[in-house]
Amino acid sequence: MFSDADLDTWAWGSLGLAVIATFIWRLAGVTVAGRIKPDSAVFDWVSSVAYAMVSGLMVRIVLFPTGSIAETPFEDRTIGLIVAVAVWYWRGKSLFPGLFAGVSAFAALLLLRRHGVL
């Protein structure tokens, strides 16, 4: 029923940390719902740090990945990212056209390389 990877204690411990790290915000949200001041300075700062961190992590995953996409060319990932952002912007900052275009561009480049066209 459990794989070897499931038996890693640190995996379960870190999952517990991840669950707690997320639930504390939800709990705080429940507690302050209707009373929160979303324009307070501390709130602004934490929110800003969170946005910068998520964007930084995601770009790091695209440009310096681990795992199987590390074997794909850097330029293919970069082009996929640029196409996604360009189409997202062109289509009125609409998420799904940007996602579809970026992933399609990346997929097309991979397939062209696989078939020796590039």
Next chain:
Amino acid sequence: MIGTGEDIGARGAFRAGIVDAIGIPGMGLFVSMMGFGAIALEAGLGPWVTFLSTAFVWGLPGQVAYAELYGSAASWFALFAAVTLANMRMLPMTASGLPLMHLSGHGVGFAGRCLTAQFLAITGWAHLAIASERYPPNRVFPYYIGLSIVIYCCALAGTMVGYYMNDFASDTATRIAVFSTPIYLILMVLGARRVMNQWAVGLGIVLCPPLYLVIGDWSVMAAGLVGGTAAFLLKRQKESPLV
């Protein structure tokens, strides 16, 4: 399309939530969670841990941070801090989303509110805002339940399909699935409504890659702190410039 404010009853609202979720929200989450499943496999997480991370964390940026930092054997503090910050959006989403559901009118107590909040993430929150404009206040909660059930199932299914897709799909398909998740999240944060958060996203994108070459996985936190603080200070400077 149902007219603004039309009362379709609790069952009708529940059904409308289900119908709305079957489409872009459900498919979008299915695909992005497929990417997470593939990332989790590559990070060395087991299938149960991966499945439960979607079930109980229920916040894609934090889940990706968790899997990535687990895979790179980061310290527990770095992992906890990264997930905490990555899913910090849950606070404003919960605080602003719960009042839209008028839970006291449905007799939902504190534990029920926590459970309701547990199922609230970006997709559900975005649809709550739409539903609150479309339906009477007492129909938003049943709508949310219908929507949440479907997107939750799609996300769990997507996670496991992504986790096991190596068994039935080519390496290329797996790589495409893995690539789709960070792209989805980058576009999502780029769409931040507030200018300060847009600056923070831009600074995070610019700072993290070069920092990664110098300080490795700590670059995520460093880019977050430096970029986020700089965006925050820029906003304050703009609001009250020094003479």
